[in-house]
Amino acid sequence: MKNYYSILELKLFAHAADVKRAYRRLALLYHPDKNPTPEAAAVFVEINEAYQVLSDPQRKFDYDQMLQGAPPPFTVQTHQRDPRFRRGPARESASVRRQVLQAMRDYLQYAVACSRLALLFSVVLIADYSLPANQTREEILSISRKRESRYAQSSQLALDGGEVITLNPLTAQEFKLGSIITIHTTALFSVPLLLENEKTRFKTRVPVSIYGNFKFLPLIMLATSLLGTFWWKGVEFRFNVGIVNLLLILLGFVFLRIHSF
Template identity: 30%
Template sequence: MLKLKDYYKVLHLSSTASSEEIKKAYRKLALQFHPDKNSFPQAKAVFQEINEAYDVLSDPVKKNNYDFRLNQSFQPKTTYSGEKSNTDNHRPFHKSPGKQKFKNKDPYKNYALKGKFFSSFVFFFCLILCIDYVISQRYDNTIVEDISRFEAKTSNYTDHYNHEVQSSKIDFNFNSETANSITPYDTISVDITPIFGIVKSCHPISDEKLNYADGFSIYYPFTFLILLAMAASCASLFVKSNETGFSLSILSMILFIIVQFLLAKS
């Protein structure tokens, strides 16, 4: 004669469990062993057994009949000899945090965390570049005392001339596409950033439209790279997917290297 399954054992409860305890235990186990959320091969069988136990124990009439039959049984309140509950068979699986962690391990998680740290640095660095541009300082009626020029050649860009200027108010460097621009004793106005010392504009007092500093600079014509690096680094910090976050971190890293190169050339 086939013995009764111990549904209390299936739900990990005692025979004196209340209806509220039965419902709570069912919800916990059903969520844990639901086939859509548990990739273990026998999760479906365990889930069916949990539903079967709850169907009986949640109905007062069925529960009374079941309790009476169970009390008449000679077996203790466990599954008959030779057969174990599916939940017992696979309990080490769902109670072993080490195995479960290995099963659900995301290969991009660690890389994404390191990428977020670097992305934070890129974002704040580019933010400082933007602030530096906005709070640039202007020096009017500056008299040029001395100026030296040298040609800067690169393989990717048109030749530019670097000008080292000593003036009555501030000493500065700027790039220009022409060698003959300002001369000693000229009176000029200079707009320069306070943090990185990049000249945004340098023009004679008589003509504000003539900008001597119209050459290669991080702020011209490559400003969009700063904004793009900020956008990529910011997105990598808030995106939910670790894989996408890691990819955005790589992109922000590449853009950061390019920005550093352009900043060195400015």
């Protein structure tokens, strides 16, 4: 037997006035005129069903008797005032769906906080890329070949600062032993952007980095974080956007550490 008091978020045997207040409060959240999603309509079916029983004094009395273990004088039947809310097979999961929506509502503030944090992070990334780059001069101490796979090779440049740079063999031909190279890195996170041969002025960009092949990440994060921060309609939508923004933040930190010439 369903617990209609639980559906209306009431204590057992609550008074009629409490039932009416609870119904009005939940109707504002789940009525199709207020929340047009199919999930909300399914939840409202059970809310409406519970109210039909508990708002009628005789039916509420009989229902309370059944909760206390007394034999029912008749079987409780409900009649929907609106044919849109008649139950069907797809309505059986309404209680679970309602619990999920309630959990989203309880943790919505944390999801919004993730969106705000993602907005701040995306702005910092854009500023990091836009600010004038730092330049570091290094001497090439050695050049060696490395077989990455059966058909692929790479060249490794050992620099006097202790760093080892991996290049494809074609690009590595532009750098010679003893050459001075300039590494251009971002101002805030020191992400490499450009490698320059000081003598020949040959330059090559860093394709594998958050500002190279992964440059879509800061832009997507900026768009989704703006939605999660400033869009105030729909609990489920805002909660899901917050989760997406949290994942984008984690990916951003990972991509900040991944770069290859």
